[in-house]
Each structure stands twice: as structure tokens, then as C-alpha cells.
Amino acid sequence: MRKIEILYPEVGNLFGDLFNMNYLKQCLPDADYIETHLNETPRFAQEDVDMIYIGPLPEYAQEIAIEKLMPLKERLEEVIDKGTVILATGNAQEIFGSYIENDDGSKIQCLGLFDAYAKRKMMDRFNTPFSGTMKDGDETIRIVGFKSQFTQMYGDNGNSYVFDVEKGCGINPESKKEGLRRKNFIGTNVLGPIMIMNPPFTRYIMKLLGVAQPTVAFEEDAEACYRIRLDEFEKMNVEV
């Protein structure tokens, strides 16, 4: 049975993003979904799991999560190198970067698994629609969603990104490469929830989990919403 670990759902649950996992449960009902709370030892630290998910957190909780995961940094590196699927959405991906800089210039050290850092601007909320593409073998998957965040990320993700940007922006307003990627680690600020809004992306994740011919829950309706939004985003003029 596939083991899917959801890290810190009691705090990592902003913007409806836990529905990435609720929806995966409906697409892949036979997997074992493990919820790990802040005061518990993550399952991945004790045994191999097939997937780890962590969603967007309030800033105070993001800092607690960094503190909790810091002693597991080497194990996380090992897990990534083994090809475990990791999906970090919203500001959860910043936990895996080098540091987060506050408005006052102070820095919070992060796990350092990526050579990228985040800058917070807490009175400057950044909102934009997003569309982009990624490769799934020979197929190009189109992605739609939204960004809504206080932070921007900086650093060279030219060889370690997730999506090529069509509309909106990448890890910062000047970037055309969205997200952080290393093997099957996928970090992105694209909200939606991304797995709900993008059935091809959900099928891609399911394939990474070893599902041979994946189908998503309520496929016809999911595809209908996806196509409407693809069409709309195509016509939309997005200024960042």
C-alpha cells in the first residue's frame, strides 16, 4: 500500500490547499494517508514513504516547521535523492530553501536543500493569475492557478524549476521559471488547489507514485472546469 504523509496539516492548511490531498484521497483511495502533527516525529524519518505533502502555513507556523524539520535535514536530502514524491505548495517550499528574510532584514535559516531564498514583504500582498507548462514525457502539460503571497523567492532555479511561465511570473516578478524542482521534489507557489484545478498535473503526480493509467475523481467535471479556465487564461492579459 502506498504511504502518503501529510506534514503538519493543523497549521499547513491555508488557501484550501489541503484539498490537494483530499482530492488525491478520492483519486487514490487505497493509499494510506498519514497525518503528522507538529509535536510528532514525521513518518518519513522512521521509514520510507511514497509521498510527502506540506501546504501553505502562517508565518509563525512556517518557522515552527523549520525548527521541527531542521534535525531531519539529512534524512530529507536522502529521501529526495531516493526519488520520493514531495509536494510543497505555497510558502511551504521556502522551508527547503536557504533562508527567509524578514521586512526588517533579519533572516530565518531554512533547510538549505535549494540555493534559493525568500524575502517577506508583509504589507505588500502579491496576487496574480498564473499559467504555465511542464513536460510529462513527450507531452506538454498546461497548468493554471493563482499566486497570492507576501514573499518572493530569489536565486538561480534555471535548472531546477517546475513550470515554464506563460502568464504571471515565476519565483519572483522578474522570473519566468516557477517553483523548485529536484528529482521528484516539486515546490510551487501556484495555488488552486493545483491538483484540483489541473487534472493533468494530478495524473502526473499519480504516475510518479507508480499508477500506470491514472484517472482522477469526477474526471469529466474536472476537465470541464480546467478547459474553461485554460480558454479564459489564454485570452487574459496578465500584468505583473
Next chain:
Amino acid sequence: MIRFYFALWAAKAAKVLIRLFHKVIKKEGTNFPGIVALKLCPNILARIVKPRTVIAVTGTNGKTTMTNMISDCLEAAGYDVTSNRLGSNIITGITAALVNNATLFNKSKHDIGVLEVDERSSILVYEHVKPTYLVCTNLSRDSLSRNPHPHYIFDVVQKGLPKTTKLILNADDLISARLKTDQKNVYYGTGHMEGDSDECRNIVNDIQVCPVCHTPLVYDYVHYNHIGRAHCPACGFASPEPDYEAVSFDYGTMRMQVRDKNGQIYSYHMISNSIFNLYNEVTVIAFLREFGIEPDKLVDILENVTIVSTRYRNSTVEGIDVISNMAKGQISTACSVVFDYVSKQPKEKEIVMMLEDAHFGDSENLTYIYDTDFEFLNDEKIYNIVAVGKRAQDFVFRMLVAGIPKERLHAVAQMKDLAPELVLKDGEAVYILYDNYSVDLENEARNIIENTIRERKNHA
């Protein structure tokens, strides 16, 4: 000084112009005088006269209702009150209200100002307008494009608050109840109610772990989301004890008993049976008692208070109830409370859902619908749900994920296609759930529903 008076007079002139031409420009423009004033004199808020007593009302849900109720009650008690109840709650709206309150020579026309203040505007407003009282309804998830989570809003409000302000806080909201804990605050709450649970039934609970030691909190009871009473089993952190607490509710006679800080219990008329409005009423009672209104007089005043009609209205057409309920799109807690309320009403029902505001732009962020408890609508008595608008398909998909059978769900892109999707059984209720930006659409939907009921009756 010259610049200040020029700005004040220009803003007053702007108000006259707006009043003359608002029908032509099709906007009320209530904060336009504030925009003019701030443009001409950026520090006008520092210079303009304020009423002797300023009551600021803030919080995620219930600000407008609360501002109206407090203003109405104070006026009924004989006080001379100004407020921004018809204007906006950001800095331009607050400025417009104070321009309105000032005479041409910067004297206050009114003794008391009741100002609804947007949480995010706190820092800008309170720098110059020091509230005598701050009434906070609750802090919960708001529009993610501005206020992404209540802990962020808490920090903003906390930073902005002057030390001299007396806080009236919700003891049942463990987020806002922690504002300025270094001073003596007044707390209100509602005790255990029928239908409460001992754990959160909602998708969203923004305070699941102890803010001191991160141990999971134990809820003694939950009204909705994180609103209820909780304690930490590890370190003893707990909800504050309310000074004013609604201790029992009689929905038959629409009376509730509220215990005050002296242990005295008074019986008040309940303005509504929805939990949001019960909280609003308890909040008003706590504030007005602290303000100095005698309890017996307050009991009399609350006999005649009503809530703003744009948020709730009903009619009965040929035996079918047509009920409009504002659910405030983008705000998951507000929508969830309305869904819970509707699902608990006894009649068979249909829902016309118009929560989106996509008609104002090309696309809007809909992530909040995955924070919203559409699962509450998975009830056999709700046998037909019609989502209306550009995003109707997304709402239908959300409800499928919530487990609602597909045969109960319909999506129509335009209002003109609504009527054929309505069933309209004798004796049922049709609920129109609409967003605060969809007030015009609510009127349109109501007309279609009422006319369709009459037409079908005539053809029967």
C-alpha cells in the same frame, strides 16, 4: 493650517457634488470626499476634529452589522452619534466620515463616532484616530488577496492599537482574545449551545495548537470553526472567562439570557436565530453595558433593533418561502456558517448559489471554496442546488468533491437560464445565497424565482 482647511472644504464640496450627481455616475461615492481630503492634505486625519468618544468596530465577520447595531442602540438611548455606516471602512471612508462630522471651522458636530475599521487599515487609522473603545467581533480567514490568515490580521491590529483604548473582545475566539493581554480587557462569549460539538466540524480551524507550547488544544465546545472554548492540556493556556456571557437561548420565544460580570442575568429579545447574529447581539450588550447603559434600558432598546435588510430578507409566494441570505463570497467562515444554518432549517429546500464575483473581472481566485464547508449542503432535504454565473461549473465541481450527488447539482452561466432548473415544490423554501458584491443579482434572482412560482401556479 491653510492646506488643512482647503482640504476640509474641498472634501465637503466633493460631498455636495457627489450628492447632486450620484444618479448620473451611478455610484454612491461615499468615500470620495475622503479621497479628495487625503490627496490635498495627507495628514488630515491628524488635524481633523474627532468626536469626544470614538468607538472603533473591527473584526473579520460582523463589522457592518455591529456598527449599525451600536449606532442604532446609542441613538435609541438618546446619544448624538455619527458613523461611517453608509461608507467604506478603509482610511478614505474613515476620513470621509470625519469630514462629515466636522463643521466648516473644524468643530465636531457629534459627541460619539462609531467607526467600522477594516483590520488592515488599523495601523494607518489608529495612528491619528485613537479609539476610546475597540469592539472586535472575531478574527478568521478573510479574502486571501489581502488578509490571508487571521494570525497575520492579529499582528496588524495588535501593532496599530493605542495603549489607551479599552478593548471589548470575543472570549470564544482564541485569536482575537489574545489582543493586548497585558491590559484589562472586557470579554464576551456565548456558552454551550445546542448543536455544538467538542471538536471542529469545519474544514478550517485556525487555532488547533496551543500558541504557547504547540500541543493540540482540547476544545470544551465549538460553535463553528475555531469559535468556542478551548484549553491546552499541557501548559494550562485557556480561553479567557467572559465578563458577559449568553447562557441560554429560547428559540420559541426568541429570548436569550445574558449573565453580566456581576452575576446578574437579564433576558433580551433575540434579533435572529443565526449564530453570527447572536454573537453580534452579545457583543453589543457587552459594549453598551461597559459604555454605561443601564441593563433594564438596554433590554428595552434591544426589543426594537433589527439587522440590515440587505443581508437577509424573505417573502412567501404561493406557499413557497423565498429567502435571501448574504453569504459573503471569498470569506469561507461566513459562507460555512450560512451553509450550516440553511442545512439545519426544517423544510425541503432548493438553493440558488451566486457567491462568485467573476462578473466584475476576468477571473477571480476561487481557492476559498476549498476552505468552505460545502459538505454541510450534502443533505437530502436540499434536493436541488443551482449555481449561477461564470464560475458555476467550479462550484458544482466543489460540491461533487464534497460528496453531493450529481443529480442534485446544476450549473447555469447566466441568470436567464435559472428558471428551468428550479423545481419549486409546494411548501418548500428557496434560498438565494449571494455575495455582498451580488446585491443586484440577488434582486434579479428573486424576481425570477417569484415570477416563476406565480407563472407555474397560474398554469397549474
